Amino acid sequence: MRQNWIRNIMGGLSFTTALFIFQACYGTPQDFGLDVFVEGKVVSKTTGEPIKGIKVSAASLQHTVTDDKGMFSFYTVKSDQLQISFEDVDGVDNGTFIRKDSLVSIVKDKIYLDIKLENGK
Numbered sequence: 001m002r003q004n005w006i007r008n009i010m011g012g013l014s015f016t017t018a019l020f021i022f023q024a025c026y027g028t029p030q031d032f033g034l035d036v037f038v039e040g041k042v043v044s045k046t047t048g049e050p051i052k053g054i055k056v057s058a059a060s061l062q063h064t065v066t067d068d069k070g071m072f073s074f075y076t077v078k079s080d081q082l083q084i085s086f087e088d089v090d091g092v093d094n095g096t097f098i099r100k101d102s103l104v105s106i107v108k109d110k111i112y113l114d115i116k117l118e119n120g121k
Contacts, residue, residue, distance in 0.1 A: 039073035040113030042066050053090035059083045072113055081105055096120035
């Protein structure tokens with residue numbers, strides 16, 4: 001009885017390990033054809049410099065924050081149009097920028113956006 005219990009635990013751990021390795025090598029599987037990949041860069045309209053710490057959100061479902069180079073990327077559900085918002089959430093670190101909302105028509109499975117934000121007053 002004890003050997004069956006140990007065998008069940010080891011089998012479960014082996015399966016979990018295999019799934020973890022698969023995800024590490026190949027990434028998280030996406031809904032084939034049902035997702036759209038959104039990526040881009042956010043820069044200052046006045047200086048042209050990349051802006052770190054801008055919250056990029058798609059229809060309030062998914063969100064990410066721009067990195068040191070102003071870059072962002074995420075997957076979201078594919079639809080005819082997509083509402084994307086750009087909001088400065090750490091105004092202390094990089095100044096204050098005015099929120100920008102964009103409505104994007106989706107025609108492909110991948111979207112690249114170049115966004116220029118204005119400085120706030």
